[in-house]
Amino acid sequence: MNAIFDSHAHYDDPAFDPDRDTLLSSMSSLGVGHIINAGASLESSRESLEIAARYPYVYAACGVHPEHAGALPADYLQQVEDMCRSSCKVRAVGEIGLDYHYDDMAPKETQREVFSKQIELANRLGLPIIVHDREAHGDTMELLRRYQPAGVVHCFSGSVEMMREVVALGMYIGLGGAVTFKNARVPVEVAKEVPLERLLLETDAPYMSPVPFRGKRCDSSLIRYTGKKIAQLKGISTSELFRITEANAARLFDIKLEEPILS
Numbered sequence: 085m086n087a088i089f090d091s092h093a094h095y096d097d098p099a100f101d102p103d104r105d106t107l108l109s110s111m112s113s114l115g116v117g118h119i120i121n122a123g124a125s126l127e128s129s130r131e132s133l134e135i136a137a138r139y140p141y142v143y144a145a146c147g148v149h150p151e152h153a154g155a156l157p158a159d160y161l162q163q164v165e166d167m168c169r170s171s172c173k174v175r176a177v178g179e180i181g182l183d184y185h186y187d188d189m190a191p192k193e194t195q196r197e198v199f200s201k202q203i204e205l206a207n208r209l210g211l212p213i214i215v216h217d218r219e220a221h222g223d224t225m226e227l228l229r230r231y232q233p234a235g236v237v238h239c240f241s242g243s244v245e246m247m248r249e250v251v252a253l254g255m256y257i258g259l260g261g262a263v264t265f266k267n268a269r270v271p272v273e274v275a276k277e278v279p280l281e282r283l284l285l286e287t288d289a290p291y292m293s294p295v296p297f298r299g300k301r302c303d304s305s306l307i308r309y310t311g312k313k314i315a316q317l318k319g320i321s322t323s324e325l326f327r328i329t330e331a332n333a334a335r336l337f338d339i340k341l342e343e344p345i346l347s
C-alpha cells in the first residue's frame with residue numbers, strides 16, 4: 085500500500101492540543117507518509133513552521149486566510165515572505181483566498197487585495213499557492229487567470245466546468261471528506277471528471293471528517309475513507325489512487341519521495 089499524502093491539514097489547531105505529538109508521531113504507523121500543514125493566520129503560519137521543524141514528513145504552508153484578512157499589520161506581507169524564506173520546509177503560500185460565505189468576514193475588496201498580494205509573493209518566490217475559495221468562484225477564477233500561479237484549489241467546491249478551467253491553468257484540485265457526504269452531488273461529479281494526474285487528496289483536519297466519522301475530529305489517517313470513495317468513482321484500486329495522488333503532491337510541492345526520511 086502506498087503512503088497517504090495529506091495535502092492540507094491544520095495540526096496547529098487547538099483541537100490537537102491534548103495529543104498533537106502522540107498523533108503526529110504515529111502517522112507512519114497509520115499509513116500516512118507526508119503532510120502539508122497549512123497556516124491560516126500569521127500566528128498559525130508560525131506554528132505551522134514549528135510543527136514542520138519537528139517532523140521530517142510534515143511540510144509547511146505559510147499565508148493569511150481570508151478570515152484573517154481584516155485586521156493585519158501593515159507589514160504582514162513582509163512577515164509572510166520572511167517565514168517562507170526562513171525554512172526549506174515551507175513548500176507553499178497558503179492557505180489564501182476568498183470567502184464570501186459569512187457577512188462578518190473582511191470586506192471583499194480587502195480580501196481580494198490580500199489574496200492578490202500573496203499570489204504575487206508566491207510567484208516571486210517560485211512557490212505554489214493553496215487556495216481557499218468559498219462562495220467566491222467568479223472572483224477566485226479572475227485572480228487565478230490574471231496571475232497564473234502554480235498551486236491547488238483546496239476543498240474544491242466549484243462545478244465540473246470550473247474544475248476544467250483550473251486544470252487548464254495548470255493547477256491541481258484538492259478533494260477531501262466532502263466527497264463522502266450523502267448530499268455530495270457536485271463534488272462526486274468533480275471527482276469522476278478530474279484528470280487523475282491533477283488530483284490531490286486532503287483532510288483539512290481537524291475539520292471535514294469523511295463518513296463514517298463526519299462531525300468528529302479529523303486526522304490524516306481518515307483520508308483512506310475519502311480515497312476509497314474516489315477510487316471507486318474512478319474505477320481504480322485505492323492503492324493506485326494513493327500512488328498517483330502522492331506523486332502529484334510531490335510534484336506540486338517539490339518533495340522527493342525516494343529520499344529516505346531521517347528522524
Ligand code: NI
Nearest residue numbers: 092122179288
Ligand atoms: Ni484549511
